[in-house]
Amino acid sequence: MNITLKPIGFIHTQATHVPRHWSVSELEGDLVIDPQYQEGLRDIKVGEHIIVIFHFHQARPFMDRHLVQKPPHSEEMRGVFSTCSPLRPNPIGLSIFKVLGLHDNIIHVKGLDTFDGTPILDLKPYVEVKQDLSP
Amino acid sequence: MNITLKPIGFIHTQATHVPRHWSVSELEGDLVIDPQYQEGLRDIKVGEHIIVIFHFHQARPFMDRHLVQKPPHSEEMRGVFSTCSPLRPNPIGLSIFKVLGLHDNIIHVKGLDTFDGTPILDLKPYVEVKQDLSP
Numbered sequence: 001m002n003i004t005l006k007p008i009g010f011i012h013t014q015a016t017h018v019p020r021h022w023s024v025s026e027l028e029g030d031l032v033i034d035p036q037y038q039e040g041l042r043d044i045k046v047g048e049h050i051i052v053i054f055h056f057h058q059a060r061p062f063m064d065r066h067l068v069q070k071p072p073h074s075e076e077m078r079g080v081f082s083t084c085s086p087l088r089p090n091p092i093g094l095s096i097f098k099v100l101g102l103h104d105n106i107i108h109v110k111g112l113d114t115f116d117g118t119p120i121l122d123l124k125p126y127v128e129v130k131q132d133l134s135p
Numbered sequence: 136m137n138i139t140l141k142p143i144g145f146i147h148t149q150a151t152h153v154p155r156h157w158s159v160s161e162l163e164g165d166l167v168i169d170p171q172y173q174e175g176l177r178d179i180k181v182g183e184h185i186i187v188i189f190h191f192h193q194a195r196p197f198m199d200r201h202l203v204q205k206p207p208h209s210e211e212m213r214g215v216f217s218t219c220s221p222l223r224p225n226p227i228g229l230s231i232f233k234v235l236g237l238h239d240n241i242i243h244v245k246g247l248d249t250f251d252g253t254p255i256l257d258l259k260p261y262v263e264v265k266q267d268l269s270p
Binding site: 001002003004005006007008021023036037039040041042043044049050051053055064067068078079080081082083084088089090092094096119121122123124125126127128129130 | 136137138139140141142143156158171172174175176177178179184185186188190199202203213214215216217218219223224225227229231254256257258259260261262263264265
């Protein structure tokens with residue numbers, strides 16, 4: 001059972017080095033969306049955060065030994081599903097960027113942690129978890 | 136340029152009706168992960184939230200007229216990338232569930248908003264946006 005996806009656009013940045021995670025990144029760049037989807041961007045607002053789902057297009061193939069990995073910023077091994085590593089069974093990434101501008105089919109964002117040329121698969125509104133005290 | 140993914144597991148629930156969004160759901164169910172990936176689950180902890188990326192396997196094909204849609208809970212039309220609709224260019228869904236239990240390859244969660252049998256593509260740690268006051 002295979003699921004086939006196509007990029008809706010690409011991430012562009014001038015940076016040759018990108019921070020390890022969007023939560024610690026101030027890097028700016030552009031999400032260039034295929035013009036055929038431009039109308040779908042119309043309610044994205046400057047100042048809000050958006051979720052970007054993308055393809056880890058430079059990731060090596062996943063192997064069993066990647067099920068537990070040592071993240072670069074950690075001393076301890078972690079199960080892959082508790083990391084943001086590009087080495088995962090399906091090479092899908094997720095970042096949350098702040099929208100700084102929207103012009104036609106291009107979204108200017110802050111918080112980049114992805115390489116130039118990264119294929120974008122989807123954009124979604126960011127909805128925060130309401131923390132509760134229930135067990 | 137196609138990207139091909141395979142399910143890492145499936146969502147199971149007894150419910151025949153599911154709430155419209157995880158943020159308003161108290162529904163419980165199980166994420167049954169393929170045993171070959173079980174070791175990658177080892178650092179998922181009871182009480183935390185996890186991001187689940189899944190395939191909208193029952194979604195109809197996306198068409199241009201879906202670029203702007205009226206969400207079921209809204210009176211207004213919205214651009215597809217500001218909605219959680221299954222009718223989107225790539226039929227990928229994202230939900231955030233609370234972990235209630237983890238036994239072998241099965242994660243018991245609360246917050247389900249997906250149909251029984253939904254294919255899971257990835258699990259990721261939930262990281263909150265730190266809101267700032269900068270422009």
